Amino acid sequence: MDFAGAYTPDHLKFLLEGFLVTLKVAGIAIVLSFIIGGLIGTIRYAKIPILxxxxxxxxxxxxxxPLLLIIFFTFFALPEVGIKLTPTMAAITALTIFESAMLSEVIRSGLNSIHKGQLEAGRSSGLSYVQTLWHIVLPQALRRMVPPIVSQFISLLKDTSLAVVISLSELMHNGSVIYAQPGGDKFIMPIFILIAGMYFVVNYALSIIARRLELKTT
Structure with missing residues (x-):
């Protein structure tokens, strides 16, 4: 193991660039999947016919x-029907599709966990269905949804590493480039340790935020 050779300024800069791509892809996918997943979960909770x-x-x-199959589909299969995406767009699209489905179940379950009497009470007080859902049911459900939602966000951040298969220049990809160079076999362990540490710092920070949000909403 050669920690000094692995942690040169150029290598660290290259890893940081990859990590910024990871955060960018994860951040965009988180926002999009939360919006889409929330919409799908709410529609399924409302039991709108056919839809x-x-x-x-x-x-x-x-x-x-498997998420990996969705990534392959967005990058390799969509061009067959005239939709060609860059590695970044393909990764964002695949992650958004997958996480939207996962989050929709979390949100639907959270809404279902609220007693139906709350919905009936809101309607009987003169509120519309949407107003009751927004002002009464959703705020209560969000308190229970925070931990599983943040857990999904953490999983999404880690899942960005799967985009290495389509050569997205994210953290794992850039790490593999470093230890694939001549003599880089001595860098494998140091690089993996550093990559793990970078993932840990962000994911642990998200866990702390989730716990604080949970305490504030109780």
């Missing part, structure tokens, strides 16, 4: 397919 059933089938299909 709810169609979404249920799509969600179950996506949840039971």
């Amino acid at each position: 709810s059933q169609i979404l249920a089938i799509l969600v179950e299909l996506i949840r039971n397919v």
Whole structure:
């Protein structure tokens, strides 16, 4: 193991550039999947005829397919129908599709955990269904959803490493470039340790934020 050779300024800069790509892809996918997943979860909770059933089938299909397959599909299969995406866009699209399905179940379960009496009470007080959902049901459900939602965000951040298969210049890809160079076999352990540490710092910070949010909402 050669820690000094692995942690040169150029190598550290290259890893940091990859980590910024990881955070960028994860950040965009988190925002999009939260919006889309929230919409799907709410529609399924509301049991809108036909649309709810169609979404249920799509969600179950996506949840039971490996994320790696979805990444391959967005990057290699979509060009067959005229949709060519860059590695970054393909990774964001695949992660958003997968995490939207996962988050929709978290949100639907959170909404279902609120007693139906809350919904009935809101309607009886003169609020519309949407107003009752927004002002009464959703705030209570969010308190229970925070831990699993943040857990999904952490999983999404780690799952960005799968995009190495489509040569996305994220953290794992840049790390592999460093130890693939001549004589780089001595860098494998130091590079892996540093990569693990970088993932840990961000994911642990998200865990702390989740715990604090959970305490504030209780």
